[in-house]
Amino acid sequence: MSLERIDIEGTFNFRDIGGSPTSAGDSTVSRGKIFRADGLAQLTDRARADLGSLGVGTVVDLRDIGERSKLPDALTGLDVEYIELPIFGDHFFPTTPLSREEMKAAAKATGMDLSDRSLGRIYDLMIAHFGDRLALAVDTVAAHAETGVVFHCSAGKDRTGMVAAFLLDLLGVGRQDIIEEYAITSTHLSGGFLESITRNFSDAGISGNLAETATAAPPELLDRILDQLADEYGPRGVEDYLLAHGMDPATPDRLRSALLGPAASAEPA
Incomplete structure (x- = not known):
């Protein structure tokens, strides 16, 4: 399994999700x-x-509009397709932060109380x-997948982490x-990332207890x-x-076709 970060200047948590064996042991996820x-x-x-x-042809941005507008991806000059796909549907980090009264009204209208942004609550929502x-x-x-894709959020941890876990x-x-x-x-997010997020990213979708929200992946x-699932x-x-939430039924086979290669042979004794 590949757990090492790839050294891409300006990032702290850029990595390949490939390298893991399947539980059956007959294939390895391609890098x-x-x-x-x-x-x-x-x-x-x-x-x-x-x-x-690296052959990246597509960038999928999972951040909300408030995050994207304050810190847009620096992709100028890159021949990539850029796709905005906010996991939180632009509810968590709108262009203008909601007042307490607006949060209460939104909670009543949507059934989502966004005032509690503890890590566990974020995942449950x-x-x-x-x-x-x-x-x-x-x-x-x-x-x-066939043409190379990177997906990301602000820390590459929660929204990105959930999508990565589902793909794997x-x-x-x-x-x-x-x-x-x-x-x-x-x-990967210890040290330098926390310093950077504190200095440059504090209004880019990171809120609450900064050390926990920005860096913890328990x-x-x-x-x-x-x-639970x-x-x-x-x-x-x-x-x-x-599937219950609309995934294309062909997606699992599409992923497996694109990414599963033969498992690495064992070293001779």
Whole structure:
């Protein structure tokens, strides 16, 4: 499994989701096709050249409009398709922050109380209210896997982490490997990222307890979500949850066709 970050200037959590074996042990997720990342607003000329050399043809931005407008992706000069696909449907981070009264009115209208932005609550809201957006994100990444795609949010942790976990689950990667791939984010976002987010990104969708919200990726949180989906939807919890929320039924096979290669042979004794 590949857990190392790729050194793309201006990012802290850019990495390839490939490298994991399937739980059956007969295939390995191909590298060099699907990447996940934190924000791309600070890309340098060198970083853009590196993205081009990686073969990235599509960038899927999972952030809300408030985040995108304040820190737009620095993609000028890159020959890529840029797709805005806000997982939170532009509800969490609108262009102008909502007042307390506006939050109360929105909660009454949508059934979503957005005043509590603790990490666990964010995940619960994502699963309960934005399944259609998660399904669309998985469809979109799968549709561009053959030509190289990177998907990202602000920290590359929660929205990005959930989409990555769902993609790996559909590819047949085992639960422990999925959780390990998710949790390594905490290591990549320590130190320099927290300093950067504090200095430059404080109004780019990071709120609440900064250290927790911006950098924590507790394995037990994702484990709980995956357990919840299995309880509610059965053994194929992730796949059936996504199908129930509009995922193209052809997406799992499309992903597997694009990304599953033979497992690496064991070294001779």
